[in-house]
Amino acid sequence: RAGSHWCYQNQVKPSNYTCLGPDQWGDSCQNDRQSPINIATAKTLLDTNLGPFSFSGYDKKQKWAVQNNGHSVMVLLGDEASIAGGGLAARYRAKQLHLHWSKVLDWGSEHSFDGDRFAMEMHVVHEKEKGTSRNTNQNQDPKDEIAVLAFMVEAGSKNVNFQPLVQALSDIPNPNMNTMLKDNISLFDLLPKKQKLRHYFRYLGSLTTPGCDEKVVWTVFQEPIQLHKDQILAFSQKLYYDNEKKLKMTDNVRPLQPRGQRQVLRS
Ligand SMILES: Nc1nc(-c2ccc(Cl)c(S(N)(=O)=O)c2)cs1
Numbered sequence: 146r147a148g149s150h151w152c153y154q155n156q157v158k159p160s161n162y163t164c165l166g167p168d169q170w171g172d173s174c175q176n177d178r179q180s181p182i183n184i185a186t187a188k189t190l191l192d193t194n195l196g197p198f199s200f201s202g203y204d205k206k207q208k209w210a211v212q213n214n215g216h217s218v219m220v221l222l223g224d225e226a227s228i229a230g231g232g233l234a235a236r237y238r239a240k241q242l243h244l245h246w247s248k249v250l251d252w253g254s255e256h257s258f259d260g261d262r263f264a265m266e267m268h269v270v271h272e273k274e275k276g277t278s279r280n281t282n283q284n285q286d287p288k289d290e291i292a293v294l295a296f297m298v299e300a301g302s303k304n305v306n307f308q309p310l311v312q313a314l315s316d317i318p319n320p321n322m323n324t325m326l327k328d329n330i331s332l333f334d335l336l337p338k339k340q341k342l343r344h345y346f347r348y349l350g351s352l353t354t355p356g357c358d359e360k361v362v363w364t365v366f367q368e369p370i371q372l373h374k375d376q377i378l379a380f381s382q383k384l385y386y387d388n389e390k391k392l393k394m395t396d397n398v399r400p401l402q403p404r405g406q407r408q409v410l411r412s
Pocket residue numbers: 214216217243268270291293351352353354361
């Protein structure tokens with residue numbers, strides 16, 4: 146219905162059908178270059194231009210601000226870090242990171258590899274740096290305005306570097322709550338080991354949340370992050386979609402979208 150807010154499928158019925166589930170999302174969400182997709186690894190094309198990333202400011206340890214935005218938990222990165230290389234056409238500033246997850250440990254990632262889904266997926270969202278050349282023939286709606294670095298998360302050994310974020314979840318159970326991490330962590334602390342970041346998939350797609358703008362250059366890394374099962378389950382246990390704490394925040398995962406004619410590249 147017009148004016149209703151967007152939500153994930155598991156929120157539709159509990160909201161008494163007042164919110165719009167994924168098949169009713171508006172804006173660009175019903176177009177044909179959407180995300181997430183299943184990555185059929187055998188059909189990916191090796192692209193030698195997809196070299197290593199250069200990460201700037203990813204080593205800086207900070208007590209980041211963290212918020213429950215009603216759809217995910219979001220760490221606000223305040224333009225402190227940026228990426229270049231990795232086959233990208235420009236430098237991109239890091240804006241925020243957030244995650245998607247389920248309490249079912251093989252159903253919580255948005256992308257999948259050959260039909261395999263992971264417990265969670267972490268997205269580090271970057272925006273293209275504005276060139277200095279004004280009103281040249283800069284494309285006004287480029288397909289790569291946003292660069293998301295996507296990392297799968299699987300259940301395994303305890304990841305001490307994630308503890309500040311896991312512990313912060315207890316401070317922000319309700320939408321629009323904010324807190325600060327109690328310990329300094331860097332973006333590198335949250336990622337797989339640096340030498341594992343050379344292998345990734347690349348394709349052009351969209352935001353996986355409304356308005357689903359088709360302006361995202363996706364990088365999906367092959368190496369998963371490992372968290373202990375209890376660290377993963379904390380996201381579904383501590384966070385709520387609603388102020389009345391009636392509906393735990395879980396399965397905040399958009400259904401797979403058709404790949405269409407898009408070629409998925411691999412580094
Ligand atoms: N309000 C919210 N916005 C998002 C968001 C914003 C930008 C982007 Cl790029 C994405 S995603 N999942 O495509 O990486 C999600 C999540 S929850």
